[in-house]
Amino acid sequence: xxxxxxxxxxxxxxxRANVDTDQIIPKEFLKRIERxxxxxxxxxxxxxxxxxxxxxxxxxxxxxxxxxxxxLTDRNFxxxxxxxxxPWALDDFGFRAIxxxxxxxxxxxxxxxNGLLTVVxxxxxxxxxxxxxxxxxxxRATVDLEQRQVRDDFGLTASFEIDDFSRRxxxxxxxxxxxxxxxEAEIAAYEARRFGAR
Amino acid sequence: MALELQKPLQERAxxxxxxxxxxxxxxxxxxxxxxxxxxxxxxxxxxxxxEVTSPQAFxxxxxxGRRVRQPQRTLVTVDHNVPTxxxxxxxxxxIAARQMEALRRNCQEFGLTLYDIDSPDQGIVHVIGPELGAxxxxxxxxxxxxxxxxxxxxxxxxxxxxxxxxxxxxATQCLPQQKPRTMEIRINGSLxxxxxxxxxxxxxIGTIGTDGATGHVVEYTGEAVRGLSMEGRMTVCNMxxxxxxxxxxxxxxxxxxxxxxxxxxxxxxxxxxxxVARWRGxxxxxxxxxxxxxxxxxxxxxxxxxxxxxxGMVVPVxxxxxxxxxxxxxxxxxxxxxxxxxxxxxxxxxxxxINVDRVFIGSCTNSRLExxxxxxxxxxxxxxxxxxxxxxVPGSQAVKRDAEREGLDQIxxxxxxxxxxxxxxxxxxxxxxxxxxGERCASTSNRNFEGxxxxxxxxxxxxxxMAAAAAIEGHFTDIRRWRFQ
Ligand code: SF4
Numbered sequence: 001x002x003x004x005x006x007x008x009x010x011x012x013x014x015x016r017a018n019v020d021t022d023q024i025i026p027k028e029f030l031k032r033i034e035r036x037x038x039x040x041x042x043x044x045x046x047x048x049x050x051x052x053x054x055x056x057x058x059x060x061x062x063x064x065x066x067x068x069x070x071x072l073t074d075r076n077f078x079x080x081x082x083x084x085x086x087p088w089a090l091d092d093f094g095f096r097a098i099x100x101x102x103x104x105x106x107x108x109x110x111x112x113x114n115g116l117l118t119v120v121x122x123x124x125x126x127x128x129x130x131x132x133x134x135x136x137x138x139x140r141a142t143v144d145l146e147q148r149q150v151r152d153d154f155g156l157t158a159s160f161e162i163d164d165f166s167r168r169x170x171x172x173x174x175x176x177x178x179x180x181x182x183x184e185a186e187i188a189a190y191e192a193r194r195f196g197a198r
Numbered sequence: 199m200a201l202e203l204q205k206p207l208q209e210r211a212x213x214x215x216x217x218x219x220x221x222x223x224x225x226x227x228x229x230x231x232x233x234x235x236x237x238x239x240x241x242x243x244x245x246x247x248x249e250v251t252s253p254q255a256f257x258x259x260x261x262x263g264r265r266v267r268q269p270q271r272t273l274v275t276v277d278h279n280v281p282t283x284x285x286x287x288x289x290x291x292x293i294a295a296r297q298m299e300a301l302r303r304n305c306q307e308f309g310l311t312l313y314d315i316d317s318p319d320q321g322i323v324h325v326i327g328p329e330l331g332a333x334x335x336x337x338x339x340x341x342x343x344x345x346x347x348x349x350x351x352x353x354x355x356x357x358x359x360x361x362x363x364x365x366x367x368x369a370t371q372c373l374p375q376q377k378p379r380t381m382e383i384r385i386n387g388s389l390x391x392x393x394x395x396x397x398x399x400x401x402x403i404g405t406i407g408t409d410g411a412t413g414h415v416v417e418y419t420g421e422a423v424r425g426l427s428m429e430g431r432m433t434v435c436n437m438x439x440x441x442x443x444x445x446x447x448x449x450x451x452x453x454x455x456x457x458x459x460x461x462x463x464x465x466x467x468x469x470x471x472x473x474v475a476r477w478r479g480x481x482x483x484x485x486x487x488x489x490x491x492x493x494x495x496x497x498x499x500x501x502x503x504x505x506x507x508x509x510g511m512v513v514p515v516x517x518x519x520x521x522x523x524x525x526x527x528x529x530x531x532x533x534x535x536x537x538x539x540x541x542x543x544x545x546x547x548x549x550x551x552i553n554v555d556r557v558f559i560g561s562c563t564n565s566r567l568e569x570x571x572x573x574x575x576x577x578x579x580x581x582x583x584x585x586x587x588x589x590x591v592p593g594s595q596a597v598k599r600d601a602e603r604e605g606l607d608q609i610x611x612x613x614x615x616x617x618x619x620x621x622x623x624x625x626x627x628x629x630x631x632x633x634x635x636g637e638r639c640a641s642t643s644n645r646n647f648e649g650x651x652x653x654x655x656x657x658x659x660x661x662x663x664m665a666a667a668a669a670i671e672g673h674f675t676d677i678r679r680w681r682f683q
Contacts, residue, residue, distance in 0.1 A: 016532075016536075017533055018408055018409075018508050018533065020508070020645075020647045022626075022645065022647040022648070022649060022650050023647065023648060023649075026649055026653070027626050027628050027650075028628070030250050030628065031250075031279065031291075031293040031294055031296070031297050031628070032293070033253035033254065033257075033296065033297055033300045034253075034257075035254045035257075035361075045648065045649050050635060050653070050654065075409065076408060076409040076442065079409065079442065079508075080439075080645060081343075081344050081645075082251065082342060082343055082344040082358040082359060082360050083250075083251065084251065084254075084342075084360035084361040084362060102409060104409070104412065104442060105412060105413060105442070105444055106358055106359065106360060109359070109360060109363065110360035110362065110363075113360065113362035113363070114362070163376060164235060165237055165376075168235070176366065177258075177262070177365065177366050177369050177370060179236065179374070180239060180366065180369075181369070181370060183230065183231055183239060183372075186230055186231040186239070187239070187241070187267075187370065187371065187372055190241055191241075194241075
């Protein structure tokens with residue numbers, strides 16, 4: 001897995017609450033059997049009009065947000081289906097971190113597994129960043145996982161919490177299956193204790 | 199196939215002094231170890247696998263040279279993509295066919311039994327797990343699908359996972375898991391006439407919101423929950439995820455045991471008696487504490503209809519589409535305005551005046567025999583409104599057979615409903631059953647998100663009885679005044 005230490009990038013504001021994974025990546029694109037190539041389908045029904053041309057009004061289509069790598073959004077982002085295609089699409093599109101007041105559980109888990117950092121900040125701070133990203137052209141922020149901070153050039157220093165294990169996995173880009181397999185003996189002992197010797 | 203799920207415990211954990219919730223009892227029994235600096239490793243008793251969220255996981259195994267640790271704890275089927283029109287083979291969508299073919303190859307290569315499209319046991323994974331008796335009290339169950347919460351109805355700890363975690367479980371039969379918090383949702387009193395399990399759970403989500411249970415495992419308690427059949431409990435647990443919950447569960451009781459007895463993978467003979475004795479202990483201790491408690495009065499519930507684009511946007515059928523101006527916050531107002539625009543509804547419209555074009559009775563929420571019986575009771579002797587196209591999709595081939603044995607298919611067909619083969623179908627429209635842009639659907643599924651049933655499609659979530667009644671009237675109607683024939 002890709003490691004995440006610190007990232008500075010353009011911030012794109014998606015000012016909506018309860019963005020569900022059906023919006024992040026609609027079901028018609030779930031039939032691919034690879035992990036890659038989902039970026040072009042990100043927010044498909046919002047990015048494209050019914051005739052499939054790009055909708056210039058949608059935030060990610062606006063010239064000023066081209067190349068954005070930090071997504072800023074409202075609460076309960078990623079609710080709904082467990083499809084990991086959602087973080088795959090965000091990652092493939094070029095996002096490295098997502099900032100919101102809250103995330104749905106399964107989605108947040110899926111992000112960690114793909115080196116995508118979800119940052120939970122209080123609503124007031126999200127609102128501040130939202131405003132700046134809308135008002136200041138080229139607004140960039142820094143997400144620093146080592147310091148657990150989000151910073152910008154306008155004096156913002158916001159601390160966030162993340163559990164130590166997720167942080168370590170992200171910092172080191174760990175393969176957590178490998179970590180679990182280090183406990184093979186314990187797993188075998190557990191199975192023997194519960195199910196008897198086989 | 200030999201699913202080995204409930205071998206008796208060789209050694210019982212010493213009973214801890216402090217009172218525990220049902221969740222805590224199951225959790226503790228499944229912690230393999232607690233490595234320093236890592237979340238506890240939780241053992242998975244049953245892993246359900248389907249075609250959409252698994253191909254990349256098997257690729258990962260192959261790339262790392264890993265095998266499936268416990269094939270006999272892994273149950274595989276195809277459901278999301280399968281066409282449900284009778285005589286549907288071969289599959290005409292080449293990409294869907296490729297995904298199902300990949301699953302077939304993966305099952306062969308890794309030694310897994312597949313309940314394939316032509317199997318008499320095929321069906322929606324959350325319908326066939328319980329049907330085969332693989333879903334049992336006290337188990338930990340995972341699946342690369344958020345509605346895995348359904349299985350909690352049996353007093354199991356069951357939750358949805360992503361594809362990386364699917365790979366993790368295939369390889370290790372474990373998951374590193376942070377311990378979730380607990381929440382009790384107590385429903386006092388009994389459900390009024392015409393109010394179903396679906397209405398109960400819609401009422402809950404309407405009350406606590408779509409993130410009201412985030413980070414929590416919910417235990418449903420109270421008289422109204424005890425009074426539910428297993429099908430009803432599955433409907434309620436199924437939609438726990440729609441309130442953000444990690445899992446939903448109901449403590450097992452006689453209803454559970456009677457439902458499970460004799461099913462294919464259920465323990466037999468002496469092992470059954472031993473299992474039931476053990477399962478009787480699977481309930482929260484009287485003095486156990488939850489991190490959060492919500493109480494709802496059953497008498498306050500009604501048949502519900504969603505009006506917006508998430509399951510928390512819900513009102514009684516006798517109500518009206520709310521006015522965004524009355525929302526509690528600017529954010530909620532914005533969301534409500536957007537939802538009404540998408541749904542093409544004006545504030546103040548009476549729900550019963552909303553016409554529907556399509557009706558879908560099916561999905562892992564409401565496609566079991568009891569759901570179909572309820573809908574058929576409404577449909578009997580009536581005709582589907584000529585402007586409406588209505589679809590009934592049984593959750594599994596077994597449900598389909600049982601329903602046909604009872605003649606439910608005849609009732610539906612005579613009334614003008616289409617009677618289909620089993621699968622997810624129009625719940626998410628990955629197969630050819632989709633809404634056209636602007637079409638409005640009364641659906642017994644679980645998600646009314648934008649585009650869920652087809653781009654531009656407008657979904658209203660309701661119970662099976664309410665869906666059947668809407669098909670006949672051509673608009674929503676209060677089932678409590680229905681003319682049953
Ligand atoms: S019926 Fe719908 S919600 Fe249930 S598993 Fe299938 S697609 Fe998912």
